[in-house]
Amino acid sequence: MITSRRSFVRFGVGAASAAAMRWPLTGISRGSTFEPFRLKRDDGLIRLNSNENAYGPSTNVVDAITSATRSANRYPRMEYDALVERVAILHNVKPEQVLFGCGSTEILRMAAFAFLGNGKQLLQASPTFEGIERYARAAGSEVESVRLTPAHAHDLDGMLARAGASTGLVYICNPNNPTASLTPRRDLENFIVRLPASTFVVIDEAYHHYAGTSGMYASFIDHPLDDGRVIVVRTFSKVYGLAGLRLGYGIGSPRTIQRMRNFATEDSMNAIVTQAAAAALDDADGVRDFVRRNANDRQEFFNEAMTRALKPIDSHANFVMMNTFHPAEEVIQHFRRNNILIGRRFPPMDTYIRISLGRAEEMKAFWQAWDMLPYAKNMMHH
Numbered sequence: 183m184i185t186s187r188r189s190f191v192r193f194g195v196g197a198a199s200a201a202a203m204r205w206p207l208t209g210i211s212r213g214s215t216f217e218p219f220r221l222k223r224d225d226g227l228i229r230l231n232s233n234e235n236a237y238g239p240s241t242n243v244v245d246a247i248t249s250a251t252r253s254a255n256r257y258p259r260m261e262y263d264a265l266v267e268r269v270a271i272l273h274n275v276k277p278e279q280v281l282f283g284c285g286s287t288e289i290l291r292m293a294a295f296a297f298l299g300n301g302k303q304l305l306q307a308s309p310t311f312e313g314i315e316r317y318a319r320a321a322g323s324e325v326e327s328v329r330l331t332p333a334h335a336h337d338l339d340g341m342l343a344r345a346g347a348s349t350g351l352v353y354i355c356n357p358n359n360p361t362a363s364l365t366p367r368r369d370l371e372n373f374i375v376r377l378p379a380s381t382f383v384v385i386d387e388a389y390h391h392y393a394g395t396s397g398m399y400a401s402f403i404d405h406p407l408d409d410g411r412v413i414v415v416r417t418f419s420k421v422y423g424l425a426g427l428r429l430g431y432g433i434g435s436p437r438t439i440q441r442m443r444n445f446a447t448e449d450s451m452n453a454i455v456t457q458a459a460a461a462a463l464d465d466a467d468g469v470r471d472f473v474r475r476n477a478n479d480r481q482e483f484f485n486e487a488m489t490r491a492l493k494p495i496d497s498h499a500n501f502v503m504m505n506t507f508h509p510a511e512e513v514i515q516h517f518r519r520n521n522i523l524i525g526r527r528f529p530p531m532d533t534y535i536r537i538s539l540g541r542a543e544e545m546k547a548f549w550q551a552w553d554m555l556p557y558a559k560n561m562m563h564h
C-alpha cells in the first residue's frame with residue numbers, strides 16, 4: 183500500500199517533467215516560443231495527382247467561404263439542416279434519405295461498417311478507387327477484386343459469379359477511378375437485380391459531372407432504381423472545387439441511410455463548408471464553366487497524346503489513364519524529379535499512369551517532361 187501511495191504521489195508531482203522526458207522537444211532552444219503562423223508558400227509542385235478541380239472553387243464560392251469564416255466559432259447545426267433540405271430538394275428525395283460526411287470518404291467508411299464485417303465480403307473492380315477497401319478490411323471483411331474488362335468497364339458477369347450470400351456490399355465506381363471509363367447503365371441495372379437480396383450496392387458518382395450525356399451513362403440519383411439496397415455517393419471535392427474543405431454525401435432509402443448514419447462522426451461537418459457547398463449548388467454557371475474547361479483540357483490532352491502516337495483510355499472524367507509500356511513507378515519518379523506529381527501506381531495496371539487534368543501551363547510542363555523520357559521518341563513502335 184505504502185509503495186503504491188508513494189509512487190502515486192511521485193507521479194502526481196513529477197507528471198510534467200516525466201512527460202517532457204518521454205516527448206523530448208529536440209531542436210527547440212530553451213525559452214523559445216512557437217513561430218507565428220505564416221501562410222504556406224507555394225512549393226512549385228505541379229499537382230496532377232489527386233483529380234482535383236485545377237481552377238476551383240468559383241468566385242461565388244470563395245466569397246461564401248470568406249464570409250463564413252466569421253461564424254467559425256459556432257457549431258453549424260442550423261446550416262447543416264438547411265443543406266440537407268437543399269440537397270433533398272435538388273435530388274427530389276426526403277431529407278432522411280440524405281447523409282453528409284467528411285468527404286465522400288466518410289460515406290464509404292459508413293457503408294463499410296454498416297454492411298460489412300466478419301464473414302462478409304466486399305466485391306469491387308480492379309483497379310478501382312481504394313477508399314472503401316481499407317475500411318472493409320478494418321471492419322473484418324474479405325475483399326474480392328475482379329479485373330475490369332478489356333474495355334475497362336466493370337466485369338459484371340465476373341463479379342456476379344463471385345457474389346454470394348456473404349457478399350455484404352458491392353462497390354461500383356462510375357466513371358471509374360483510375361481508368362476514367364464508364365460501365366453501361368443498362369448492364370448495371372441487369373447486374374443489380376441479379377445480386378443476392380441481402381447485398382447492398384454503393385455507386386460512387388464522384389466524377390458524375392464530367393461523364394456527359396451519352397446513352398451509356400445515367401446517374402442513379404437522377405434516374406433511381408426502386409431498390410433499397412442502392413446507395414449513391416457524391417462529393418464536393420471534384421467539380422465544385424472543394425476537396426480541401428471535405429464534404430460528400432450519400433443518397434439512399436431512409437432505412438439504408440439510417441443504418442449508415444449509426445456510424446457517422448457526430449458534427450463532422452464544418453461551419454465553412456456548409457456555406458461553401460450551398461453557394462456551389464447555387465452556382466450553376468460556375469459548374470457549367472468547370473465542365474466546359476475540363477472538356478477542353480481533356481481534348482487538348484488527347485491532341486497532344488495523338489501527336490506522340492499515344493492512345494490514352496477514353497476519358498469520361500477530369501483525369502486520363504494511359505499505357506506507357508514501361509514500369510509506372512519509373513515514369514512517376516521521372517515526373518517527380520521534374521516537380522510534377524502524377525497519380526500513384528494502380529496494380530495490376532503496372533505500366534499505366536494516371537494524370538489529373540490541370541491548367542494549360544501545367545499541362546505544357548507535363549508534356550515537356552514527357553518528351554524528356556528516354557523512350558518518348560520510340561513510343562510509335564507500340
Ligand SMILES: Cc1ncc(COP(=O)(O)O)c(C=O)c1O
Pocket residue numbers: 232233284285286287288311313355359386388389416417418419425428429430
Ligand atoms: C471515386 C472516388 N470516390 C471518393 C473519393 C474521395 O473523395 P472525397 O473524400 O474528397 O469526397 C475520391 C477521391 O479522389 C474518388 O476518386
